[in-house]
Amino acid sequence: MTTLxxxxxxxxPNYTRYPVTLVRGEDSxxxxxxxxxxxxxxxxxxxxxxxxxxxxxVEAVREQxxxxxxxxxxxxxxxxxEWARLLSERSFGGKCFFCNSGTEANEAAIKLARMxxxxxxxYKIVTFYNGFHGRTMGSVAATAQxxxxxxxxxxxxxxxxxxxxNLDEVKKIVENDDEIVSIMLEPIQGEGGVNVPSREFLxxxxxxxxxNDILLHFDEVQTGCGRTGEWFAYQLFGVxxxxxxxAKTICGGITGGALVTRQEFxxxxxxGMHAATFGGNPIAAAAGIATIRQIEEHNLLENAKxxxxxxxxxxxxxxxxxxxxxxxxxxxxxxGMELNINGTSIVQKCMENGLLINCTHGTVIRLLPxxxxxxxxxxxxxxxxxxxxxxx
Ligand SMILES: *Cc1c(COP(=O)(O)O)cnc(C)c1O
Numbered sequence: 001m002t003t004l005x006x007x008x009x010x011x012x013p014n015y016t017r018y019p020v021t022l023v024r025g026e027d028s029x030x031x032x033x034x035x036x037x038x039x040x041x042x043x044x045x046x047x048x049x050x051x052x053x054x055x056x057x058v059e060a061v062r063e064q065x066x067x068x069x070x071x072x073x074x075x076x077x078x079x080x081x082e083w084a085r086l087l088s089e090r091s092f093g094g095k096c097f098f099c100n101s102g103t104e105a106n107e108a109a110i111k112l113a114r115m116x117x118x119x120x121x122x123y124k125i126v127t128f129y130n131g132f133h134g135r136t137m138g139s140v141a142a143t144a145q146x147x148x149x150x151x152x153x154x155x156x157x158x159x160x161x162x163x164x165x166n167l168d169e170v171k172k173i174v175e176n177d178d179e180i181v182s183i184m185l186e187p188i189q190g191e192g193g194v195n196v197p198s199r200e201f202l203x204x205x206x207x208x209x210x211x212n213d214i215l216l217h218f219d220e221v222q223t224g225c226g227r228t229g230e231w232f233a234y235q236l237f238g239v240x241x242x243x244x245x246x247a248k249t250i251c252g253g254i255t256g257g258a259l260v261t262r263q264e265f266x267x268x269x270x271x272g273m274h275a276a277t278f279g280g281n282p283i284a285a286a287a288g289i290a291t292i293r294q295i296e297e298h299n300l301l302e303n304a305k306x307x308x309x310x311x312x313x314x315x316x317x318x319x320x321x322x323x324x325x326x327x328x329x330x331x332x333x334x335x336g337m338e339l340n341i342n343g344t345s346i347v348q349k350c351m352e353n354g355l356l357i358n359c360t361h362g363t364v365i366r367l368l369p370x371x372x373x374x375x376x377x378x379x380x381x382x383x384x385x386x387x388x389x390x391x392x
Contacts, residue, residue: 003033018351025052028370028377030356038351039381041369042358046190046222049249049333050294051370057252060290061283068282073275079285086292087250087260090231092240095266097259098280102221102247103134105257108274109184109217109243110138112261115268116215117181125217126173126183128164130192130361133184133219142184145192164189165197167204174212182215182243183208187233190222193364194336196329202239209242215265217243221257222334225249226295226371229305229332236331252291256284295371304332304371307378311335311367314382324389335367336360337385341392349388355381 001009003021021033028051030040043051050057064079071077084096097108110125117123125142132148133139137156140148144161160177162169164185174180183205189195209216218241223233227249230236234244242265247257257279261269278284295301312328315337319325327338339346343359350357358366365385369378 020351027051027053028373036354038354038356039377039384040356041367041381042356043368043370044253045248045358046227046368047248047251048253049225049227049368049371050252050291050300051372052253054252054291054294054372056290056294056297057254057287060286061254064282064286070278070281070283072277073279077280077282077285079282079289080280083280083285083288086289087246087258090292091244091260092262094244094260094262096280097261097269097274097276098284099257099259099276100247100255100278100284101134101257102219102245103136103139104276104279105221105245105247105259106133106139106142106184106219107136108259108269108276109182109245110142111274112243112259112265112268113182113184113215113217115270115273116265117179120181120213122179122181124158124160124177124179124181126160126162126170126180128162128185128189130164130189130195131184131186131219132189132191134221164192164195165201167201167208170205171208174208174214180212180214182217184217184219186219186221186223187237187239187241188223188228188331188334190334190366190368191360193338193361194330194334194366196331197237199237199239202234202237206239215242217241217245219245221245221247222249222368225291226301226304227332227334227368229301229308231301233331250291251284251287252294254284254287256280256288298372300371301332303373307369307371307373308332308335310375310378311382314378314386318386318389322390324392330367333367333369333371333373335369337365339363339365339389339392346385346388346392349391350384353384353388355384357381357385 133142141156315328
């Protein structure tokens with residue numbers, strides 16, 4: 001039986017998959033089972049922020065797996081404590097709860113907000129259209145996109161949706177409703193099309209939250225841990241959240257998630273009221289620590305910043321040459337190129353020519369490349385993309 005036939009028979013078909021089986025990866029390269037090599041500008045759907053099999057992470061996990069694989073959270077582990085310290089020191093000095101995925105981190109934040117709201121008789125959370133927060137029932141209710149909610153009702157109540165970037169609308173919602181406990185958003189929308197908000201929008205939300213005793217929650221599952229060229233995207237805007245959720249990028253491709261809260265909000269998650277059995281396990285923690293070390297020792301935040309300028313230059317040149325490209329946006333290793341056509345055929349064409357990319361929201365070519373990418377790799381990949389767009 002081929003791999004595709006095995007899937008056909010034994011794997012639930014809830015994903016649309018390319019008919020390609022990947023077998024090996026190294027840095028920004030990945031190979032399929034026929035030995036074809038691809039340059040990967042979307043490694044691990046944003047999880048492999050240091051490329052495939054990053055050296056520090058591989059070494060740390062190899063060592064950890066022979067020492068201690070898993071212990072429950074009824075004991076202390078050196079690795080989890082150290083990982084929390086590193087994340088806290090690079091963000092706002094808060095406290096961490098560890099879990100295994102983005103949606104789980106958001107569930108923890110939703111629970112914390114509800115706990116915070118109890119004594120204030122509030123429970124509602126404002127989220128934004130085209131946001132993405134995950135697939136479990138709380139996070140999917142927070143995700144204001146009908147296509148992800150269809151057929152799942154009744155959804156968890158208590159979410160109010162607003163237009164991303166529209167501060168006046170949020171102000172009106174808060175003025176007319178004294179049950180709002182939290183405002184939850186991505187500081188840059190990823191899945192929604194790489195939408196970078198204005199500084200005024202985020203600053204305005206911060207002021208609104210301060211004035212009305214509302215928690216500000218940034219979902220940095222996609223933008224966190226160096227993706228944008230800062231440790232966390234909120235640092236780009238100078239707007240510090242009360243709660244921050246992390247996953248995808250934080251463990252070099254190993255499964256892991258985290259909720260980081262300001263010190264004063266941490267006690268709202270009390271013993272017994274929330275848990276994740278695998279959360280913060282020694283393997284994930286060792287990988288998380290190694291990820292931060294690799295970024296620092298190789299100056300990769302600087303590299304992510306420089307790389308964005310290289311991508312932007314190439315894509316703005318392309319925009320000059322064709323009407324198909326209508327906008328180029330993003331930050332660090334998070335690049336969006338809006339087209340006036342559906343991008344699916346571009347993705348297909350690039351794959352045929354040995355480059356893996358993504359298209360989101362129908363018309364936005366999205367790249368979440370490794371922050372280790374070199375100028376030569378950027379040019380090689382951009383040649384393929386430009387060729388595909390020019391011949392679209
Ligand atoms: C991917 C993503 C999630 C969900 O993460 P999972 O690990 O798939 O549960 C949540 N929020 C954002 C911003 C994401 O990009």
